[in-house]
Amino acid sequence: MVPPTKTLSLLFLSLLFFSHCDFWNSLTESKWKKRFKEQPASESDLVNWKEKLSLEEAEIEELDKKIRKMVQKSNQAGALSWKIARGYMRAGSFDVGSKYYEEALGEQVNQAGYELHQFESALPYFEKAIQIGKLDKQLLYEAAVAFANASKDMGWEENRRKRAVQLLKQLSRLDGKDTRFPFQLALIYFDSSLKGETWAGKMNSGYEDVETAFTLLDMILQKEPYNIPARFAKANFLYQVGKTSQASSEYFKIKSYLEEMKANGVIRENLEENSSYKNVLKNLEKLKDQNSNP
Incomplete structure (x- = not known):
């Protein structure tokens, strides 16, 4: 039977960008278009734009509009979003970068030999964002999902799974009304309790959290x-x-x-x-x- 839901899902939010900056008026549009036609933005491009041009947040949002149009035209949107996300994170723009991680996770593509399941590469950036005080709810949520997916890709590796669970529990304490957090916890608890996944030749014996997963879902359904x-x-x-x-x-x-x-x-x-x-x-x-x- 085909499962009716994905094991780990993301609840995607609409991304709204609403800024205009004089900075872009100083750029020759033909040169800008030519740059994007010749080659897509790379991680180093994003870091250089941020550091050399000393972009402010409003300018970053305007830059994001241009990049987003380019990504949408690409036949490798998931892979490109992943690379752009890393670039934004390296440049210190954690909020914008997390949006691209979100989109890359949603694409779930495997084109031209590119494996999208590189969740591990996202973790240092989320950790850094958390350490410097970027503790907004959405960023923590995306970090938790990144840790969970990285753990799952490694046969439900214990430390990454534990980090995902900790973050989701923290979010539940911050906002007990948002049922996304117990829902994701339930998905993690149940899927990681299934025996049989293998990583590096080692069989996953499974965690014993099936009943906890059902309890969380029943709690959600009692409210909603x-x-x-x-x-x-x-x-x-x-x-x-x-x-x-x-x-x-x-x-x-x-x-x-x-x-x-x-x-x-x-x-x-x-x-x-x-x-x-x-x-x-x-x-x-x-x-x-x-x-x-x-």
Whole structure:
């Protein structure tokens, strides 16, 4: 059965940029365009722009607009976003850099032999940002996800997993109303408790946190009954531990909630076009087939 949710997901936020600077008026536009056509921005470019031009935050945002347009036209957007993120982080622009890490993680591409799963390279930059006091909620959240993905790529390596858990617990204390944090914790606890992943020839014996993962999801659903990602995660977890009857019941709840949300105008598109609704119908059909052909 195809899992209805990704094991580790990021909740992406819209990125808004709203500044204009006289700095850009001093640049000859033709030279700027020519530079981008000839070769994409590299890490060293970004560091040099930051250090030599002494860019202020507003100017960095304007620079970001130009780079973003270039990234969108690239057929290797994920790989390029990753490199640009490292450049911004090296230049000390942690907030802007973290946005590119976020986009790179979301792309999940593997083009031209480039392996995007290089989460390890992000960790020093997030650590530095945290150490110098960049403790805003979004940056900590992205750092936690980077540590979790790095740990997962290494067969759920203990120290990186522990760091991710610590950050998410810290975020939960900072803002107990934001359910993204216990949700990500639940995903980490459950996935890392599955036995069988191998790293460097060593078999992962798994952590014993499955019940904790269910407890966190139930806590979220008690607060937010219509939290569809959390319900999908719970149904998926139930299926993976062999509780197919309970998984089916959870999927029927999701179907019912989505139909209710459509009736109340929360969902505007036709349900037949809604990805969550199509997914829940597909999973229910697969469970039905499995039950009829044990």
